[in-house]
Amino acid sequence: MRGREDGPTEAVLVLRTLAAPERRLLRGRRPRPVESADPEPVPTARATVVRPEPFGSCEEAESWLAVLRGNDEAVGAEVEAAFRVVNRARAAQRAAAGDPYAADVSPDHALACRVGYGSGEAVAEGRFADAVELPRAGARRPRRSMQAPDERFAALLGGREKALLAEEHVLRARVDLNAGREREAALEARIALEALIAELGEGAPVDQRDRIRSAAGAALEGRTTAELEEAVAAMEATIRRRRLGR
Numbered sequence: 001m002r003g004r005e006d007g008p009t010e011a012v013l014v015l016r017t018l019a020a021p022e023r024r025l026l027r028g029r030r031p032r033p034v035e036s037a038d039p040e041p042v043p044t045a046r047a048t049v050v051r052p053e054p055f056g057s058c059e060e061a062e063s064w065l066a067v068l069r070g071n072d073e074a075v076g077a078e079v080e081a082a083f084r085v086v087n088r089a090r091a092a093q094r095a096a097a098g099d100p101y102a103a104d105v106s107p108d109h110a111l112a113c114r115v116g117y118g119s120g121e122a123v124a125e126g127r128f129a130d131a132v133e134l135p136r137a138g139a140r141r142p143r144r145s146m147q148a149p150d151e152r153f154a155a156l157l158g159g160r161e162k163a164l165l166a167e168e169h170v171l172r173a174r175v176d177l178n179a180g181r182e183r184e185a186a187l188e189a190r191i192a193l194e195a196l197i198a199e200l201g202e203g204a205p206v207d208q209r210d211r212i213r214s215a216a217g218a219a220l221e222g223r224t225t226a227e228l229e230e231a232v233a234a235m236e237a238t239i240r241r242r243r244l245g246r
Contacts, residue, residue, distance in 0.1 A: 001085065011085045012050040014124040017043050044111065046126055047089075049082040054120075058129075061117040065130055068115060075132060078115050079107050080178075087179040104175050107134065152243065164242070166195035170235045177232060182224055186216035189232055196235060203242070205234045 001011045019041065055061040068075050087104040094102040107113050116131020117123070155161035169192035176185035189212050196204040208231040215228035 001088065009052040011052060013085055013089055014048040014050065015089075016046045016048075016124075016126070018046055019043055047086045048124055048126065049085045050120070050123060055117065062130070065115075065117060065132065069132055075115055075134065079113050079134065082115075083107060084178070084180050091179070091181065104179055106178075112136075164195070164199050164239065166192045166199060166235070167239055169195060170232065170239060173232050174236070177229060182219040182228060185232070186212070186219035186228055189228060189235070190216050192235055193231070196238060200238070200242070203238065205231075205238050208234050 001013055002009055055064065068078065083106060090102055090104050094100065113134040114128065114131045115134075116128035118127060118129040118131075122128070152161065156163055169188050173185045173188035173192055176182070176188060193204070193208060193212050197206060197209075211227045212231045215225050215231060218225045219228065
């Protein structure tokens with residue numbers, strides 16, 4: 001993967017589909033009556049993100065992993081960086097196929113997340129000389145947990161509560177920010193703020209309007225700024241307060 005055709009290699013992404021049914025078995029299949037709805041086996045995908053430059057020696061690789069073993073934050077940073085690469089590929093897939101449902105993925109969606117080292121071909125096949133595996137999503141604490149999500153989910157489906165129009169746009173802005181797509185995040189943030197102002201009036205973070213406009217202009221010109229992150233965080237806080245009735 002490169003930022004431009006003549007640019008340096010930024011990462012190597014290896015994609016592998018596992019346990020997929022043969023395509024020839026899927027052709028010409030017609031609807032048929034069934035007596036029970038048994039679970040169907042589904043294919044899984046493995047994405048391996050490889051640094052463009054190798055370690056200088058096995059000892060260097062061992063030292064790198066030893067540091068990660070005792071530092072959850074460092075492991076999390078490695079995983080987040082890898083998912084930015086994967087989601088960059090997902091964005092390219094969306095554009096190439098014209099498929100709006102090729103959504104981004106997160107560590108919480110993964111069946112397994114591993115960080116390790118090994119020889120190139122072995123790692124590409126999912127085999128490491130040594131690695132650490134993150135706990136499954138259920139054992140990890142979400143970075144941005146929603147208060148009583150199950151209860152609110154039921155309330156939204158049952159018509160007892162209505163989501164703000166701005167909520168979807170704030171979520172999209174957050175996804176774009178996490179994926180490093182600042183231009184897209186800036187445009188979503190502008191829409192989200194205008195929607196919040198229209199829906200909440202004085203309860204919206206109106207003071208963020210100039211900040212978002214400035215950040216959006218900078219992002220569209222290819223410049224990065226911390227203002228966009230702060231503005232999106234302010235909108236997220238506003239939505240959380242509304243959920244809690246504050």
